[in-house]
Amino acid sequence: MATLQLKNIVKQFGDIQVIKGVDLDVNDKEFVVFVGPSGCGKSTLLRIIAGLENATSGDITIDGRRINDIGPAERGLAMVFQSYALYPHMTVEDNMGFSLRLARVPKAERRDKVMAAARVLQLEELLERKPKALSGGQRQRVAIGRAIVRNPSVFLFDEPLSNLDAALRVQMRIELARLHDELNATMIYVTHDQIEAMTMADKIVVLQKGEVEQVGSPMELYHHPRNRFVAGFIGSPTMNFLPVEFQDSTHEGVQVTLPGGKTCRVPVDGTGVSVATSLELGIRPEHLNLQEDGPLSGRIQVIERLGGATSLYVQMDTGMVTVIADGDVAHKVGDVVRFGFEPVRGHLFRDDGLALTSLHQHPLTGIDRQSNRAPVEGSHS
């Protein structure tokens, strides 16, 4: 059992407020990902949870117990650092067993625990080596192994995959997800990579400039971003934004005028928006379809063919939009194309950045991550 709460956490370095009042609940066995652009305070928040940094104000509780004034080791957490932070002068076995040695665990028991963790991570062969003699991926495993040995109630990861090459990153992503199921542990994972966030998280916390922009499941953030920042940050390629004008609002949604003069009714709640207000329409590249009679049009500037899909960069009067089209699409650069979208795929943002609430909840927003995966052999869940 390990639940963790942050209540109004504020962190100041000198006069600069880096974390501006963060509230968060992490449930037992949850995989929570902090995601946001570089410098938004993800690491700082994680370090506050770890106890490596003191919060300027606010409460951190684990299972209801306030831990602000408890040292890092006594919090029962383990952290995996971006740089791995292995002890260079110790063998893999000593690295993994260091916490036990400090806790005066007898040698035989220490060895058993290290071996058990080494088995989980396939490190048995490497126990006698020093970190210098390991590859990046192996060091990463040792760093994770060192965390596992401590049997923590919560694992903390600070961008653990960012020093690995792309192929290894995908492999470790899968492995971390497997570990999460196998260890039945609560995990908090920091990354600036929204793909890592989308693929691993039960719950994503989007941070910007030290504030929480939105908390939700990956599908919730994708389908129902709370504001323009989240909409732009989650999803790749990034969402297109078009200026539109509000016309009217009914129980079926908001009618807007698109660039080019056509209208469209997006099923969102338009209460309180006045006529002729400028709004922004957000529509993801994968939701734009080429249509002979589509309401939007523009000239193709760049074509990127990926085989299975084609990215078209289309210049409209109001700016550039990206359209993901079929892999076999026959258009060439310079062609004028028309395209459109299903209204339910559209998002409307007010000029303060907030999204108008969708009238229909997307069916997948409640899906938990486990349902995406086959059960792991030998796991308890």
Next chain:
Amino acid sequence: MNNSMFKRFCIGLLAWVIAFVIFFPIFWMVLTGFKTETAAIADPSLIFSPTLDSYIEVQQRADYFKFAWNSVVISFGSTILALLIAIPAAYSMAFLPTRRTKGTLLWMLSTKMLPPVGVLVPIYLLFRDTGLLDTKLGLVIVYTLMNLPIVVWMLYTFFKDLPRDILEAGRMDGASTLQEVVYLLLPLTLPGIASTGLLSVILSWNEAFWSLNLTSSQAAPLTAYIASFSSPEGLFWAKLSAASTMAIAPILVFGWLTQKQMVRGLTFGAVK
């Protein structure tokens, strides 16, 4: 001969010349130690009949081993004391810096620019009143203070090169500050600490100003021993050379034995 070979030849030649210029006085001193006093002031010559007379006379006049022991105790004692003070100081400056850390470091180094003679009288009076004159403890204290700025500064740069993450990982693993220092910081910066210590030993061994002014017989180290053989009258060059040879021999051997360590430590950050 092509261009790069010529360049290497020139550099090699230059190195030999410089080495010779540095080494020649030492060589001449060793040579003079084996001459008689009259031969020592005669026209410089490489050909003479070597004699141990000067050494015997020097040893009759003063017990070399007593001075040597004082030198060992004082230079190693002050080095150990300086390291004990400097390691915690450098730790806090490197890992828990404040706005004033940089300034403090610069101030410490700037104290080395003060001519020691400027504080001779106050220190002499202090030592006289506290009974530290002509004691080994007194010199240990003075040498510790003398070397502390350099020792702190060097350790600070070595510590700063150590990734913070490693110590933080140790803290997550449950290490107290002391355990962090003992199990992680010291083993990982040992080459740097060792070369800092060696430098401190050498500087203390060779120090003459304070040892001449603050000791007379009981605590006098080898630098005072050498000085005692220069006299305003009479022939003393051979005896002085013999005494000097004996005084520098231990530190020369020590330096030679630890040369590798010194170089490794001083280039520690650069090659990591």
